[in-house]
Amino acid sequence: MPKNAVLNDSLDEIELGFVEREATPRLLMKLSIQLHLAGLSLSNTVSILELFGVNRVKSTVHNWVDKADLQPEDGHSPDHVAVDETVIQLNDERYWLYAAVDPETNELLHTKLEPTRTNVLAHAFFTELREKHDVDDAVFLVDGATPLKDACTRHGLDFRYEKHGNRNSVERVFREVKRRTTAFSNCFSHASAETADEWLKSFAFAWNQLI
Numbered sequence: 001m002p003k004n005a006v007l008n009d010s011l012d013e014i015e016l017g018f019v020e021r022e023a024t025p026r027l028l029m030k031l032s033i034q035l036h037l038a039g040l041s042l043s044n045t046v047s048i049l050e051l052f053g054v055n056r057v058k059s060t061v062h063n064w065v066d067k068a069d070l071q072p073e074d075g076h077s078p079d080h081v082a083v084d085e086t087v088i089q090l091n092d093e094r095y096w097l098y099a100a101v102d103p104e105t106n107e108l109l110h111t112k113l114e115p116t117r118t119n120v121l122a123h124a125f126f127t128e129l130r131e132k133h134d135v136d137d138a139v140f141l142v143d144g145a146t147p148l149k150d151a152c153t154r155h156g157l158d159f160r161y162e163k164h165g166n167r168n169s170v171e172r173v174f175r176e177v178k179r180r181t182t183a184f185s186n187c188f189s190h191a192s193a194e195t196a197d198e199w200l201k202s203f204a205f206a207w208n209q210l211i
Contacts, residue, residue, distance in 0.1 A: 016030065032061050033068055043058060045061050072108050078138050082141045084099060085098050088196070090191065090196055106172070106173075107207075110129045122148055177203065
């Protein structure tokens with residue numbers, strides 16, 4: 001599919017039902033949201049708007065992204081699911097990012113940011129994943145993390161230990177998440193846990209549109 005067609009499809013997926021009074025043309029709002037989620041900084045996104053004669057501050061674009069409430073599409077039926085967890089620094093606190101990826105398509109299926117790493121939270125993550133997607137017959141690819149293996153067992157899911165191979169798909173996602181955080185490292189700055197979790201869902205939506 002041509003790149004401009006992919007971009008058009010991505011813009012069509014962005015709903016602006018939250019907009020009541022906004023002077024910015026909707027197409028430019030959608031374009032701004034997509035550009036920022038694709039990797040453009042808020043400052044550079046604002047500069048793009050200025051090329052179209054529209055002057056907006058960075059917080060306005062941030063609010064558009066937040067209110068659009070973008071999330072990965074439900075209803076996938078992958079043969080394999082790569083699942084992993086990684087530490088995300090949120091201001092001065094450590095949080096755990098759980099993520100599930102279809103290694104065949106590299107699409108993000110589900111993300112969740114949690115304040116700690118426990119068997120209970122891993123179990124809850126798998127519960128949400130199963131509610132969103134048809135994964136009961138999939139083979140789950142996990143590393144040596146006990147909570148992930150325990151969650152698979154409790155849910156009656158088939159899993160196998162895989163350190164590299166198809167699990168690299170979820171590692172690529174984690175690398176991009178960490179590159180895209182405020183400090184271009186493993187840290188969100190000046191953001192609440194709820195804001196960071198919503199940003200991660202929006203990132204997952206954009207990631208799936210652009211891969």
